[in-house]
Structure formats: structure tokens, C-alpha cells
Amino acid sequence: MNIVDLxxxxxxxxxxxxxxxMVASRHPxxxxxxxxxxxxxxxxxxxxxxxxxxxxxxxxxxxGAVMVLFLFxxxxxxxxxxxxxxxxxxxxxxxxxxxxxxILIILLLQFSGIGEASLENWQPIQDSEEVVGDSLIxxxxxxxxxxxxxxxxxxxxxxxxxxxxxxxxxxxVLSKNANMEKEN
Amino acid sequence: MESITPQHxxxxxxxxxxxxxxxxxLRRNLLLVLMSLELMLNGVNIALVSFSRTSLNLDGSLFxxxxxxxxxxxxxxxxxxxxxxxKKRQSVFSEDISLLKN
Numbered sequence: 001m002n003i004v005d006l007x008x009x010x011x012x013x014x015x016x017x018x019x020x021x022m023v024a025s026r027h028p029x030x031x032x033x034x035x036x037x038x039x040x041x042x043x044x045x046x047x048x049x050x051x052x053x054x055x056x057x058x059x060x061x062x063x064g065a066v067m068v069l070f071l072f073x074x075x076x077x078x079x080x081x082x083x084x085x086x087x088x089x090x091x092x093x094x095x096x097x098x099x100x101x102x103i104l105i106i107l108l109l110q111f112s113g114i115g116e117a118s119l120e121n122w123q124p125i126q127d128s129e130e131v132v133g134d135s136l137i138x139x140x141x142x143x144x145x146x147x148x149x150x151x152x153x154x155x156x157x158x159x160x161x162x163x164x165x166x167x168x169x170x171x172x173v174l175s176k177n178a179n180m181e182k183e184n
Numbered sequence: 185m186e187s188i189t190p191q192h193x194x195x196x197x198x199x200x201x202x203x204x205x206x207x208x209x210l211r212r213n214l215l216l217v218l219m220s221l222e223l224m225l226n227g228v229n230i231a232l233v234s235f236s237r238t239s240l241n242l243d244g245s246l247f248x249x250x251x252x253x254x255x256x257x258x259x260x261x262x263x264x265x266x267x268x269x270x271k272k273r274q275s276v277f278s279e280d281i282s283l284l285k286n
Contacts, residue, residue: 001187005187005188008188008192012192012196015196015200015226016199016200019199019203019204019207019223020203022207022216022219022220022223023203023204023206023207023211023216023223028213028215031219035222035223038200038223038226039226042200042226042230045193045230049193049233049234050237051233051236051237051245053245054229054248054249057249058252061252061256062222066222066255066256066259069260069263070215070219070259070263073215073263073266073267076267077215077266077267077270077276079215079276082277090212093209093210094206094209096209097205097206097209097210098206100205101202101206104198104201104202105202108195108198112191112194112195122237122238123240125240136241136242136243136246137240137241137242138236138237138239138240138241138242138245139242144242145242145245145246145249148242148243148246149246149249152243152246153246153250156250157250160253160254163253163254163257164253164256164257166257167256167257167258167260168260170261170264171260171261171264174264174265174267175267175268
């Protein structure tokens with residue numbers, strides 16, 4: 001067992017374990033902390049897959065911005081731990097959830113070829129800076145990433161920018177309306 | 185990477201997705217529902233990056249970039265809705281949002 005396998009199992013355990021603890025924890029603040037552990041280990045898995053830019057983005061966007069927003073809202077609303085009572089509807093939806101996860105795992109075992117011997121899985125990355133036509137080859141360099149974003153995915157990146165603007169305006173409108181209703 | 189196959193990453197992605205899905209279905213605190221949604225998106229991101237790495241094609245990684253953008257926007261709007269809801273009903277639990285019931 002080499003070091004990469006060891007790292008994979010370590011971070012996989014950390015991310016799934018953090019996720020399970022997040023879902024299971026009663027208090028929202030501790031849930032957010034477990035979520036941060038899970039997100040950072042997902043970033044480490046991105047590094048193992050040699051997607052370094054995405055790993056940095058994962059830490060910055062998820063571990064930084066999104067989780068700070070979550071913690072800020074949790075502390076602003078001062079949400080306490082949940083009560084103990086479980087309604088019948090929740091048990092029903094839990095049953096439905098377990099059923100659909102079960103169906104998903106059957107599909108996964110059926111179609112992903114887990115257990116079959118697969119050789120030649122990870123070809124080495126060609127470290128060429130040049131870009132050939134429309135087919136973007138996987139590369140660790142940021143240049144290829146940016147080239148792909150601004151040629152093949154020109155329209156999606158503009159739509160993404162517009163989406164962020166719309167989200168910003170929407171957030172402002174939502175919080176403004178809530179304030180004005182309170183005054184009236 | 186010798187013994188770690190893309191199937192390992194796929195199975196991990198499934199585990200993250202499943203845990204997040206159960207969180208969305210089972211939790212009553214809407215903040216935790218939103219967090220579990222993020223966990224589901226993370227599982228999908230791992231699957232996309234591992235496919236992208238396996239097929240040596242950058243498209244999957246670029247899709248992950250867009251998924252992150254949409255997730256950030258979604259969290260911002262979702263939390264703003266949650267704050268507005270809290271100001272109206274003084275609660276973030278899903279069983280208290282029953283305006284359409286009866």
C-alpha cells in the first residue's frame with residue numbers, strides 16, 4: 001500500500017465521517033464545524049485527482065465563503081438544538097429516503113463495474129501548454145482552464161456572472177422587504 | 185496511483201451524495217437541510233472530477249467550476265429566504281412551515 005492509497009483512504013474516511021457527523025449532530029454550530037472538515041477533505045481529494053485549481057477554489061469558496069455565511073446566519077438567528085420528538089411524517093420520509101438510497105446503491109453496483117479488474121486507469125497527464133482546437137485535454141495548468149472557460153464555455157460563464165448578479169439583487173430585495181414589513 | 189481506481193472515487197461520491205440526501209430528507213432544521221444539499225453537490229463534484237481525470241478531458245472540471253458558482257448563489261438566496269422566514273414565523277424548523285396545510 002503506497003502513500004497515495006493511504007491518503008485516499010484517510011481523506012475519504014474524513015469526508016464521509018464529517019458528513020455523517022454533520023447530519024447526525026443536534027447543534028447547528030457543531031454541524032457546521034463537521035461540514036468544514038468534510039469540505040476540506042474533499043479539497044484534498046481534488047488534489048489527489050490532480051485538479052489543483054479546483055482544490056483551491058473548494059477551500060476558498062466552500063470552506064471560506066459559504067461556511068462563514070452559514071455560521072453567521074446560525075449565530076444571527078441563534079438557533080438552538082432540535083427537540084426530540086419525531087413525527088410520523090418524518091419516519092415515513094426516512095423510510096422513503098432509505099429506499100431510494102438502496103435503489104441507488106443497487107444501480108451503482110450494477111453499472112459502475114466495481115469489483116471488475118480494470119487496468120490502465122490513470123493515464124499520466126500530458127503537460128503541454130498548447131491547446132488543440134475544441135477538445136480540451138485535462139491539465140494541471142491554469143492556462144488551459146482559463147482557455148476553456150473563455151472559448152468553449154463563453155456563454156455559460158456569462159450566464160454564471162449574470163446568475164451571481166441576480167442572486168445578489170435577490171438577496172438585497174429579500175432582506176429589504178423583511179425589514180419593511182417589520183416596521184409597518 | 186496503483187490500487188485506487190476511478191470506481192473508488194465513484195463509490196466515495198455515492199457515499200457523500202447518500203449521506204447528504206438522507207440529511208435533506210431527515211433533518212427538520214432548514215439550515216441543516218441547506219448544508220446537506222451542499223454535501224450532495226460535493227459528492228457530484230468528486231464524481232465529475234474523477235471522470236474528467238480518467239478520460240483526460242477538461243470539460244468535467246469546468247462543469248465543477250460552474251456547479252460551485254451556482255451553489256454559492258443558491259446558498260446566498262436560500263439563507264436570505266431563511267432569515268425572512270425567521271422574521272415572519274420565529275422558527276427555522278420545517279414542521280412549523282405549514283401555511284399550505286388545510
